[in-house]
Amino acid sequence: LDNGLLKTPPMGWMAWERFRCDIDCKDDPENCIGENLFRDMADRLAEDGWKELGYEYVIIDDCWMSMLRDKQGRLQPEPSRFPGGIPKLARYIHDRGLKLGIYADMGTYTCMGFPGTTLDKIEIDAMTFASWGVDYLKFDGCNSNPVEQMLGYPRMSKALNATGRPMAYSCSWPVYVGSLPTNVNYTFMGEICHLWRNYYDIEDSWDSLQSIIEWFSNNQDDLQPAAGPGRWNDPDMLIIGNFGLSVDEARSQMALWAIMAAPLIMSNDLRNLDSRSRAILQNKVAIAINQDPMGIQGRRLLQEKSRIEVYWRPLSHSASALVFLSRRTDMPYRYRNSLAKLNYDTGNYKVYDVFTGSTMKVLNTTTEFSVSINPSGVVMWYVYTEQQSKQMEILHYQQK
Numbered sequence: 286l287d288n289g290l291l292k293t294p295p296m297g298w299m300a301w302e303r304f305r306c307d308i309d310c311k312d313d314p315e316n317c318i319g320e321n322l323f324r325d326m327a328d329r330l331a332e333d334g335w336k337e338l339g340y341e342y343v344i345i346d347d348c349w350m351s352m353l354r355d356k357q358g359r360l361q362p363e364p365s366r367f368p369g370g371i372p373k374l375a376r377y378i379h380d381r382g383l384k385l386g387i388y389a390d391m392g393t394y395t396c397m398g399f400p401g402t403t404l405d406k407i408e409i410d411a412m413t414f415a416s417w418g419v420d421y422l423k424f425d426g427c428n429s430n431p432v433e434q435m436l437g438y439p440r441m442s443k444a445l446n447a448t449g450r451p452m453a454y455s456c457s458w459p460v461y462v463g464s465l466p467t468n469v470n471y472t473f474m475g476e477i478c479h480l481w482r483n484y485y486d487i488e489d490s491w492d493s494l495q496s497i498i499e500w501f502s503n504n505q506d507d508l509q510p511a512a513g514p515g516r517w518n519d520p521d522m523l524i525i526g527n528f529g530l531s532v533d534e535a536r537s538q539m540a541l542w543a544i545m546a547a548p549l550i551m552s553n554d555l556r557n558l559d560s561r562s563r564a565i566l567q568n569k570v571a572i573a574i575n576q577d578p579m580g581i582q583g584r585r586l587l588q589e590k591s592r593i594e595v596y597w598r599p600l601s602h603s604a605s606a607l608v609f610l611s612r613r614t615d616m617p618y619r620y621r622n623s624l625a626k627l628n629y630d631t632g633n634y635k636v637y638d639v640f641t642g643s644t645m646k647v648l649n650t651t652t653e654f655s656v657s658i659n660p661s662g663v664v665m666w667y668v669y670t671e672q673q674s675k676q677m678e679i680l681h682y683q684q685k
């Protein structure tokens with residue numbers, strides 16, 4: 286959607302995968318869906334170096350609402366969990382240089398049974414969110430039929446625009462009409478939404494992550510061209526820092542989300558994040574690749590018999606990102622290949638290994654290389670030309 290927002294994929298934090306629909310603030314005050322949770326996360330983003338790296342959206346998901354709309358027919362937060370109201374929470378978040386996201390559902394009820402936005406409520410809900418100071422809307426699609434969705438998603442796009450407040454618009458529409466390009470017009474999605482969920486919800490497991498990566502790669506011929514500045518495919522939240530991934534698997538998600546130009550929206554507990562997860566999520570070069578201004582989504586290039594896959598994303602200044610992903614579960618695999626095979630003239634390129642920080646030259650003679658990739662893990666390279674190296678070294682230095 287070309288309204289100046291999200292020229293690069295959004296970055297931030299979203300409650301859903303980690304905190305779900307925990308509304309028991311009596312027995313679980315630390316983790317329930319309420320203003321304290323979002324204030325805590327805003328504090329962490331502002332104080333632990335996240336904001337400086339670009340993680341700016343704090344996004345409320347399902348289960349924030351009161352079961353009743355107010356007398357004017359407006360949505361309202363559950364008062365016992367959001368006693369200060371959304372405008373006050375928005376001010377708290379804005380005061381920290383962050384942005385607020387919220388959730389609504391095109392349908393009679395949200396997926397968890399809270400008040401939905403039926404066609405007659407679209408304008409009033411858009412106006413309400415704008416009046417509250419909301420900066421981002423995730424519009425889900427439970428409890429509606431294809432006709433209502435076909436009418437509702439474009440109508441909400443217009444309604445948000447009509448408020449005069451710039452708001453990012455995330456559409457879940459493709460998920461509800463079968464995800465596949467045969468029944469989703471991804472070009473149209475790019476005209477009405479800034480990003481869109483294509484596929485099933487992510488769960489906290491390597492299996493879930495693998496199936497999402499597999500689906501996006503198998504459908505890349507239709508999905509990749511649909512992406513660009515202001516229009517992003519959304520393979521769902523970053524689950525790094527939760528319980529289901531090893532360090533290698535966490536690196537794999539960060540690497541693939543960087544290649545796919547995916548939103549970097551974490552769903553974890555920033556109040557207790559292990560140092561390995563934090564290092565992966567705060568990896569400057571992985572973030573720089575994800576946020577590359579050309580906004581070209583990458584592709585899977587090779588699927589080898591050895592179950593090694595090679596992904597490639599073209600970047601600015603004739604640089605590239607390369608990811609070698611192992612789908613093996615047995616042991617590290619020594620993968621031999623040559624940049625030449627990856628359509629490279631072996632000019633004066635340099636290679637920076639994103640997760641180890643090492644740099645090596647690609648000289649005319651050494652187009653052959655071999656990397657050792659852990660099971661379910663990745664090796665990620667940033668390949669760049671000499672004139673690019675100044676910017677790279679700066680990034681490298683800060684990385685220390």
Ligand SMILES: OC[C@@H]1[C@H](O)[C@H](O)[C@@H](O)CN1C(=S)Nc1ccc(F)cc1
Binds near residue numbers: 346347395397425457
């Ligand atoms: O209720 C909200 C929740 C999250 O927002 C997800 O990101 C959305 O994709 C939808 N959603 C859920 S759990 N959706 C859902 C997923 C599976 C199911 F059987 C019934 C509903």
